[in-house]
Amino acid sequence: MSELIIKMPPLGESVTEATVSQWMVKPGDHVKKYDPILEAISDKVVTEIPSNDDGVIEELLVNENDVVPIGTDILKMTTEGAVGSVPVAKVETRTTESQNSPSFKATGRFSPAVLKVAGERNIDLSSVSGTGKDGRITRKDVLNYQPKETPIISSQPAQLASEPVIRSTPVLELNNNDAVTKAGPVRKMIAQNMLKSIHEIPQAWTMIEVDVTGLVKLRNSLKNEFKEQNEFKLSYFPFFVKAVSSALRNNPKLNSSWQNDEIIQHKDINISIAVATDDALFVPVIKHADRLSITGIAAEVSRLANCVKTNTLKGSDNEGGTITVNNTGSFGSIESMGIINYPQAAILQVESIRKELSVLDDDTFGIRNKVNLCLTLDHRILDGLAAGKFLNEVKANLEAIDQNTNIY
Amino acid sequence: MKLKDSQLTKDELIQAYRMIKEARMLDERLWQLNRIGKSTFNISGQGAEVGQVAMALAFEHDKDYFLPYYRDMAAVMVWGMSAKDILMGSLGKVDDPSSHGRQMPNHYGDRAHNIVPFSSTVTTQYPVATGVALAMQIDDSKAITLTATGEGSTSEGDFHEALNFAGVQKLPMVFVIENNGYAISTPNSEEFGVKDLSVRATGYGIFGKQVNGRDFTETYLAFKEAADNARNDKGATLIEMLVDRLTAHSSDDDQRVYRTPEDIAEMKENDCVMLMERQLLSEKILNEDELEGIKKELEIKINQATEEAEEMPNPASDQLMTHIYEEE
Amino acid sequence: MSEKSYLEALNLAITEEMRRDEGVMIFGEDVGGVKGGVFGVTKGLAEEFGDQRVFNSPLGESEIAGLAVGLGVMGHHAIAEFQFADYILPAVNQIMSEATKMRYKSAGDWISPIVMRTPYGGGVRGGFYHSQSTEKIFAGQPGLRIVTPSTVYDAKGMLKSAIRSEDPVLFYEHKKLYRSIKDDIPDVDYTVPLDKANVIEHGDDVTVIAYGMMLQFVLNAAEELKDDFSIEVVDLRSLYPIDKDTVLEAIRKTGKVLLVTEDAKEGSVMNNVSAIIAEEALFDLDAPIKILAGPDSPSMPYAKSLEDAFLVNQADVTKSIRELAEF
Numbered sequence A: 001m002s003e004l005i006i007k008m009p010p011l012g013e014s015v016t017e018a019t020v021s022q023w024m025v026k027p028g029d030h031v032k033k034y035d036p037i038l039e040a041i042s043d044k045v046v047t048e049i050p051s052n053d054d055g056v057i058e059e060l061l062v063n064e065n066d067v068v069p070i071g072t073d074i075l076k077m078t079t080e081g082a083v084g085s086v087p088v089a090k091v092e093t094r095t096t097e098s099q100n101s102p103s104f105k106a107t108g109r110f111s112p113a114v115l116k117v118a119g120e121r122n123i124d125l126s127s128v129s130g131t132g133k134d135g136r137i138t139r140k141d142v143l144n145y146q147p148k149e150t151p152i153i154s155s156q157p158a159q160l161a162s163e164p165v166i167r168s169t170p171v172l173e174l175n176n177n178d179a180v181t182k183a184g185p186v187r188k189m190i191a192q193n194m195l196k197s198i199h200e201i202p203q204a205w206t207m208i209e210v211d212v213t214g215l216v217k218l219r220n221s222l223k224n225e226f227k228e229q230n231e232f233k234l235s236y237f238p239f240f241v242k243a244v245s246s247a248l249r250n251n252p253k254l255n256s257s258w259q260n261d262e263i264i265q266h267k268d269i270n271i272s273i274a275v276a277t278d279d280a281l282f283v284p285v286i287k288h289a290d291r292l293s294i295t296g297i298a299a300e301v302s303r304l305a306n307c308v309k310t311n312t313l314k315g316s317d318n319e320g321g322t323i324t325v326n327n328t329g330s331f332g333s334i335e336s337m338g339i340i341n342y343p344q345a346a347i348l349q350v351e352s353i354r355k356e357l358s359v360l361d362d363d364t365f366g367i368r369n370k371v372n373l374c375l376t377l378d379h380r381i382l383d384g385l386a387a388g389k390f391l392n393e394v395k396a397n398l399e400a401i402d403q404n405t406n407i408y
Numbered sequence B: 001m002k003l004k005d006s007q008l009t010k011d012e013l014i015q016a017y018r019m020i021k022e023a024r025m026l027d028e029r030l031w032q033l034n035r036i037g038k039s040t041f042n043i044s045g046q047g048a049e050v051g052q053v054a055m056a057l058a059f060e061h062d063k064d065y066f067l068p069y070y071r072d073m074a075a076v077m078v079w080g081m082s083a084k085d086i087l088m089g090s091l092g093k094v095d096d097p098s099s100h101g102r103q104m105p106n107h108y109g110d111r112a113h114n115i116v117p118f119s120s121t122v123t124t125q126y127p128v129a130t131g132v133a134l135a136m137q138i139d140d141s142k143a144i145t146l147t148a149t150g151e152g153s154t155s156e157g158d159f160h161e162a163l164n165f166a167g168v169q170k171l172p173m174v175f176v177i178e179n180n181g182y183a184i185s186t187p188n189s190e191e192f193g194v195k196d197l198s199v200r201a202t203g204y205g206i207f208g209k210q211v212n213g214r215d216f217t218e219t220y221l222a223f224k225e226a227a228d229n230a231r232n233d234k235g236a237t238l239i240e241m242l243v244d245r246l247t248a249h250s251s252d253d254d255q256r257v258y259r260t261p262e263d264i265a266e267m268k269e270n271d272c273v274m275l276m277e278r279q280l281l282s283e284k285i286l287n288e289d290e291l292e293g294i295k296k297e298l299e300i301k302i303n304q305a306t307e308e309a310e311e312m313p314n315p316a317s318d319q320l321m322t323h324i325y326e327e328e
Numbered sequence C: 001m002s003e004k005s006y007l008e009a010l011n012l013a014i015t016e017e018m019r020r021d022e023g024v025m026i027f028g029e030d031v032g033g034v035k036g037g038v039f040g041v042t043k044g045l046a047e048e049f050g051d052q053r054v055f056n057s058p059l060g061e062s063e064i065a066g067l068a069v070g071l072g073v074m075g076h077h078a079i080a081e082f083q084f085a086d087y088i089l090p091a092v093n094q095i096m097s098e099a100t101k102m103r104y105k106s107a108g109d110w111i112s113p114i115v116m117r118t119p120y121g122g123g124v125r126g127g128f129y130h131s132q133s134t135e136k137i138f139a140g141q142p143g144l145r146i147v148t149p150s151t152v153y154d155a156k157g158m159l160k161s162a163i164r165s166e167d168p169v170l171f172y173e174h175k176k177l178y179r180s181i182k183d184d185i186p187d188v189d190y191t192v193p194l195d196k197a198n199v200i201e202h203g204d205d206v207t208v209i210a211y212g213m214m215l216q217f218v219l220n221a222a223e224e225l226k227d228d229f230s231i232e233v234v235d236l237r238s239l240y241p242i243d244k245d246t247v248l249e250a251i252r253k254t255g256k257v258l259l260v261t262e263d264a265k266e267g268s269v270m271n272n273v274s275a276i277i278a279e280e281a282l283f284d285l286d287a288p289i290k291i292l293a294g295p296d297s298p299s300m301p302y303a304k305s306l307e308d309a310f311l312v313n314q315a316d317v318t319k320s321i322r323e324l325a326e327f
Helices: A112-120 A139-144 A156-160 A185-200 A214-228 A239-249 A294-309 A384-399 B008-037 B051-054 B073-079 B085-090 B125-139 B151-155 B156-170 B197-204 B216-232 B261-269 B273-283 B288-311 B317-323 C006-020 C045-049 C061-073 C085-100 C151-166 C215-224 C243-252 C269-280 C305-310 C313-327
Strands: A002-007 A017-023 A036-041 A045-052 A055-060 A068-069 A073-081 A205-211 A256-259 A260-263 A271-273 A323-326 A346-350 A355-358 A367-379 B065-067 B145-150 B173-179 B208-214 B237-242 C002-003 C024-029 C055-056 C078-081 C115-120 C145-147 C168-175 C180-185 C198-202 C204-208 C230-236 C239-240 C259-262 C292-293
Touching: A036 A073, A045 B008, A045 B288, A073 C006, A112 A139, A139 A185, A139 C055, A156 B151, A214 A367, A239 A271, A239 A294, A239 A323, A239 A346, A367 A384, B008 B051, B008 B085, B008 B273, B008 B288, B051 B073, B051 B173, B051 B216, B051 B237, B051 B273, B051 C239, B065 B073, B065 B125, B073 B085, B073 C061, B085 B288, B125 B145, B125 B173, B125 C061, B125 C085, B145 B151, B145 C230, B151 B156, B151 B197, B156 B173, B156 B197, B156 C061, B156 C085, B173 B197, B173 B216, B197 B237, B208 B216, B273 B288, B317 C239, C002 C006, C002 C151, C006 C045, C006 C151, C006 C168, C045 C055, C045 C230, C061 C078, C061 C085, C085 C115, C145 C151, C151 C180, C198 C215, C198 C243, C204 C215, C204 C243, C204 C313, C215 C230, C215 C239, C215 C259, C215 C313, C230 C243, C239 C269, C243 C269, C259 C269, C259 C313, C269 C292, C292 C313
Parallel strands: A271 A323, A323 A346, B065 B145, B145 B173, B173 B237, B208 B237, C024 C055, C024 C078, C078 C115, C115 C168, C145 C168, C204 C230, C204 C259, C259 C292
Antiparallel strands: A002 A073, A017 A036, A017 A068, A036 A045, A055 A073, A205 A367, A256 A260, A346 A367, A355 A367, C002 C180, C145 C239, C198 C230
């Protein structure tokens, strides 16, 4: 005695389901092999389905007029023979031999695509490690390659997040004490945007030094009074945002983006600013920064920073940025290379203000406050000349600040 | 016509009936195997068994060649294929003599019994059969060729090209059209404009005859004459054999969709196997008990053949890339 | 050795094989009698071997192919002639469904050891239906062999191999080569394999693969450029299945490959060769694969100006080889 399940058999090429139109047996009936047990209807045929063995019907598993997929269990019976065979085609495991794929040694043989990218980027392929089979260098390996000499700012993890520089990480063997954390969705999105920027935008870098002694004096003279009158502090950063916004009016090329082989020059001046949390980096936007006073910008910077801290940024706060100004000086950096906030044309890094012994115009010495401004630009849109002109205007705007400058 | 008019002995007639009945019962088994899900296709010759057996008996199976079509199960069994051979074909077994599990069921062939396999594109076997017959003519082997197809195939160009060549070369062969009224669902009235397809023979300079394939003796005598003509260098014959298609076109079809209940009922009342059984009784060749005995015996035989065939091995998957070119 | 034309070499091959094996037969439209084919390839055969082994078939290509298959089943190495490669189209069902699959569909129980000869190629003002290269229609059907000789030596040797082969062989003969090329070939019995490409000239600057009339252009160009470049010339010969090993070895030597066919490029046999090289030899290529082929127009027109515009010519071939060598 053994149990046998009858399944709905295939009823025609391409047929996927059938209807049990009529049961011709009931539980308890004895049937012989090949006796009809039900009538079934498919799109192609109306037919009797025979039993697959001698036995006793145990249970009808579907009702009359039920539509069931081919292969569905429809009837349970007990067979009188030894082991009843289940009437479905056995699925044979098929071993597919791999086609004879082109075999080649991993080292020293580079695909035309690898050689092309390496040539364009002037990369020495002997310094690239391959991730392909047997260590072959793939096109992607070359695209992702960053030379070791790239300026990298090392800092605390929290601050690293706000520093948009990627470093190529050689694969290191795990040590027992190493902590492994899976990248979360925000981290992944940051990674994607950074890669996209690096892959698609040919980025050039330049830096100027600005004398901000006047700015420092003004800000120091106002800061206590300002704090009493406002709910937020007056930092240096809004002065820089203001100087950049004003310079953009005369240098609209910097306020543009490259999209599908078209250069789009944006009318609005919306400044993205980088705000870091412990484990993520946000770039909310100060809309129409050129229309705001220094205080207005300070208020907006403060609001956006609070929103990031309380996780209450609105979608619109993140949209529409046309250029990024990044306050790398806040964690002591004096020089850095930013990665463009895709698809913008430029990112400006405002470094630490430091005191310096300088030779003054009248050939005497003096203590001056100096700051480096580092600009990364999309070389498809901008050339050194345009960048230089813009930076010089920013510099002029900053150096013009004195006690008479109106911050409201 | 009376069975006795066939000039066959009583034993020969009983043997003929056994083959007819076996083909009918075996085909019923093939439908069951399909409906259980053990085979995915069946296309049957129910309603043509009497004609096919009468036709095939007119040939010498040890030397004559047969290029059949897919409803010819009864005929290929007369030529030498066994119930187990047929079942192995439907189950796709490696020892299936038709194709070793490569072609769909019912595409009969058998090297050991001079049966050349054919393709599903229909009528291709007609030109191929002229080549077989030409070889026999050139080699002076005194052997002849039979090839069969359905009436729908008469619309194919290959039908014309083959008959034309057979007329030119006076080939030692017999062509048969098994006309069962329908090419899948297309009736004769939409397939050709003549009432008698055998009249086409005149246009090719060969013999032509229409026979009632439900009548054993009439069919046997017609093929006997055609075979004699072929064997005696008198040339080829085209025979239109009128038969029935008691089942749908195939296991994928339902003829109740396009045929009237009256039409189907009338056909079943004139089932050729039943008619022959009546003749056997009335001519006192067999009695009721003997008929029942043959049926029981065949039932056991077919059950046994089914079990044996099911236990045969499937082709190994590495057979896929064999027999593509001559192997050294 | 004696000097023979391509056509005479073919005739000699058939004659020798019919003398050797009484089962060999040949037929087709206008093949028998005193005419001996519209190009004369079978001239004299009926006289020597009689009308039973050499005969005219009725004008029906499907019957010609089916007849050959039936004779093959019975052990005759039948040679069927299609008068033009363009006329083979009515026989496609017989070739694909019966000839090609006979061995496979019976797991070797039945075979179809036949040769189907046909003249192909343009440049004879034959218009649409007497100029085409139809080999592409069949190139990709396992079970079938497609070959074409492009030299007088191969014309005899390959046809003899085809007749002796136990596989169905589509034997393409370039009609422009019939009387235009002559060579000294051995008088003795020899055969040439049906599955091997032939390296005719060795070189290390650029590899050129061609067949038919185009091979003549390639050989002329190689001669003209011999002081400047060293050119590896390969006669493809086996159009299906393709001799991958020889092709790959030849292109690995130079890293540069020019493929030449008079057929329209899309779907051509040379596209198949190109696919093999791209798949198997990327790391050996020193230049992109170059295919010189006919345009993708539906056929080769009649007017001289149009026919000339269609056909790849000597100057095209020489220029392409030079450009690739200098790449």
